Amino acid sequence: MSITGTLIIQIIVFLILVGFTMKFVWPPIATALDERARKIAEGLAAADKAKSELAAADRRVEEELAKSRNETAALLADAERRAQAIVEEAKGRATEEANKIIAAARAEADQQTVKAREALREQVAALAVKGAEQILRKEVNAGVHADLLRRLQTEL
Template identity: 75%
Template structure:
């Protein structure tokens, strides 16, 4: 064969090979490349979304932490105020109780003073009678004696 015919046959075979490749080989390869490119794009988009969601979640966490700190500070302040109120209430009650105890002690002291005066009057009356008896050296009638004691008690 001649070189022209060989070149011509080789060109036809090459053309058939190119057509076969374009028709049957190239579409699945292109499709696989497109799918891979789409998966990569989807993965990058998902990474961007995750990054923005992470940023938003971090902001929410910071807000919630700030709110929790504020609530804690408020509760501590309320507890402090309540403790001060309880202390003041206890002081008032203690002062009232102290006043009652002092009043009861004064009343008891007054009663004891009255009782001591009565006892002292009786003792003075007995001593006066003994003194009068020794001075007079005579016997006193018990009725008169009781009358004298009563009068002496009232005078003292």
């Protein structure tokens, strides 16, 4: 055989091999490659979707945290206002109570002053009677001169 014949036979065998490969081997390989490319594309799309969902979830978390911080600050401010109001109310009640106590003490002091003046008047009247008795050197009848003694007591 010559080189040309061998070359022609090799070309024919090669073409048969290419035809067999194109008909029976290549379609399953191409299908597998296409399926794999589709799965990779789906995976990448899912990864992108998950990444965007994660970013959205992060934004929602930050929004909720900001909202919680604002609510907490509002609650603290409200609690401080309530505490201040309670303190002011307690101060008001304490002031009222102190004023009542002072008024009662003043009233009691006034009563004691009046009682002391009455006692002092009685003592002065008794001293006046004793003084007049000693001056006159006679006994003064308290029953007879009671009117005179009362007037003297009220003048003092």
